[in-house]
Amino acid sequence: MKIPKTTSRYCPKCKTHAEQKISLVSSGHKRGSLRRGGKARVRMRGGWRGHGNLGKYSKKPVGQYKKKTKTTKKTNLLYTCKKCNKSSVQRVGIRTGKLVFEEKEK
Ligand SMILES: [Zn+2]
Numbered sequence: 001m002k003i004p005k006t007t008s009r010y011c012p013k014c015k016t017h018a019e020q021k022i023s024l025v026s027s028g029h030k031r032g033s034l035r036r037g038g039k040a041r042v043r044m045r046g047g048w049r050g051h052g053n054l055g056k057y058s059k060k061p062v063g064q065y066k067k068k069t070k071t072t073k074k075t076n077l078l079y080t081c082k083k084c085n086k087s088s089v090q091r092v093g094i095r096t097g098k099l100v101f102e103e104k105e106k
Contacts, residue, residue, distance in 0.1 A: 001094070001096040001097070001098070001099055001100070002100050002102050003022060003077075003099060003100065003101055003102070004022065004101070004102060004103070005021065005022060005101050005102065005103060006019055006020065006021050006022065006082075007019075007020055007022060007079075008020070009079055011081040011083065011084065011086065011088075012086075012088060013081065013084045013086045014081060014083050014084055018081050018082065018083045018084075019081075019082045019083075020079040020080060020081050020082065021079070021080045021082060022077055022078070022079055022101065023077070023078045023080065024075065024076065024077065024078070024099060025076035025077070025078050025089060042057065071097065072095045072096055072097050073095070073096075074093035074094065074095055075093050075094055075095075075096055075099060076089060076090065076093055077089070077090040077093075078090075
């Protein structure tokens, strides 16, 4: 999906329409990944390596993996006002595959 780099949109701070820059909010880190039994924690402690049967952490045989059903992800767009430099997040995300930012046509 193609999205313009800038757009004119209502700014809650300025209380008028203003030119705003659009960027994508990064998903950041996963919450609770270092909890007991978490994959990241196991790897940090040196687990999940080596030969033989790793029990719970062994690779599952072919066919036992859950098939991925969704091919797209919801986007979170961040609008940054050029006047006051405040940013606001778009409320409802759109499901898209790849997001491409393009220059606005005149
Ligand atoms: Zn503003």
